[in-house]
Amino acid sequence: MLESKFWLPDRSYIHGKWIESSKRETLTLYSAHDDSVVLEGLQCANAADVDVAVDSAEKALPVWKAMNTNQKRAAFLRFADLVVESAGRCGYLEAIVVGKPAHFAAREAYMVAEWFRFYAGFIDKFGGECHPADDEGYLRLVRREPYGICASINPFNAPLSTFAFKVAPALAAGNVMIAKVSEYNPLSTLIMGELATKAGFPPGVLNMIVGTAEAGIALSHHMRIRNISFTGSVAVGKQVQLAAANSNLKTVTLELGGKSPFLVFEDADLEKAIASSASNILTLNGQGCILGTRVYVHESLAEDFVAGMKAKMDKYCETLGNNPLDTTTTSMPLAHQAQLQRVLGFLETGKKEASCVRGGARFSTKGCYVEPTIFFKPPPDAEIVRKEIFGPVLCILTFSTEEEAIAAANDTEFGLGAYIFTKSIDRALRVSAQLEAGTVCINNTAVVHPSVPFGGYKSSGVGRENGISALHHFTQEKSVIIKYD
Structure with missing residues (x-):
């Protein structure tokens, strides 16, 4: 049995605080190394808890929008620093659950920092288009605007890096995010919400939930979530795409299986x-x-x-x-x-x-x-x-x-x-x-x-993560046409 030397998060983090699940359904985490119990009573978010997270995100959206670019960039960079400071803790939390060597797992925290520092530079530099006025006196602008409330569903194998692939560009583009962590390997990613609060992100800009398929289904079907990004199996990815289509036609990015x-x-x-x-x-x-x-x-x-x-x-x-x-x-x-x-x-x-x-x-x-x-x-x-x-x-x-x-x-x-x-x-x-x-x-x-897009052909997925492609995914285009008198 691996002895715990850090506090183990056992619930979702919503609107700047750890909250109890309304249903109080719990799971037990076992060590993949020796089958010992790592954590009893991991509280799983259900559909009602997803509603709470969406309400929180909805409140946070205008606050995040009102912050100037310097304030947002400062939060991104401070968050990156805090994640690096917590690298040892992140590595430990993965080691005791999935058995990944702690020194290796800690490197993934540095990837999170790298991604947030990269996208911090785009906060005030990712713009639209301006088409010169024509002979008829029209000036045409193309603006890229955030969707608003986004969601992500992350896998167990590389939880921190996939978290960064989704969350960093989404927030840089002006959205707020509800990130569901894998119930098989939740601990290292759950603490990202608390670090975001310490870094200066307003409560609700980044909500972290842990849960089973029920939470994922609720996110995929939710009518106030406009964009969802999923990493996982082809079978579940198809279910997410169907749910998105059958609810409110939310935009979907799917990073699915491979046999490279x-x-x-x-x-x-x-x-x-x-x-x-x-x-x-x-x-x-x-x-x-x-x-x-x-x-x-x-x-x-x-x-x-x-x-x-x-x-x-x-x-x-x-x-x-x-x-x-x-x-x-x-x-x-x-x-x-x-x-x-x-x-x-x-x-x-x-x-x-x-x-x-x-x-x-x-x-x-x-x-x-x-x-x-x-x-x-x-x-x-x-x-x-x-x-x-x-x-x-x-x-x-x-x-x-x-x-x-x-x-x-x-x-x-x-x-x-x-x-x-x-x-x-x-x-x-x-x-x-x-x-x-x-x-x-x-x-x-x-x-x-x-800096470069990541995604697949054929059944390996839809859309791209990383690079400027991710910023395009997390924004929608608006044409503005001006007629000079």
């Missing part, structure tokens, strides 16, 4: 490709939507690639099962029992579909640990190739020609990301232009940055 291809051509730096693939799949223990879980290696490199990947996974396992609060721990479990059972199910299916050359089983009888696994040359229609597993499971396939690699990479319902490893810039540009993915990384796996 990782292409290693015959001229690639093989050592770099192996290290990058291993880091990519193991950093979050496979729990990432854009991870390169389908590796396509040129047939001349396949044996060496598999051998190198096995060695990397063996190294990762040296600390698998260790205390996530230990600074030497570099491995982690799956986030919760339901995810563990899902991954174990895929492992059993995979062993019937393909050759399992490493792993393929649970690691330890306690916690949510599984062995990093490699399936070699599964058939293209295998379930482990087609479906998102969300665990440390790698499918390694081979190809002989560039055309074959591109066709295989695109043979999926997903299109969030793709990776290309080659020394040929001509090939890199040629292949990247043909891949059906929202982000393509060439000789690297650095998939997110506040």
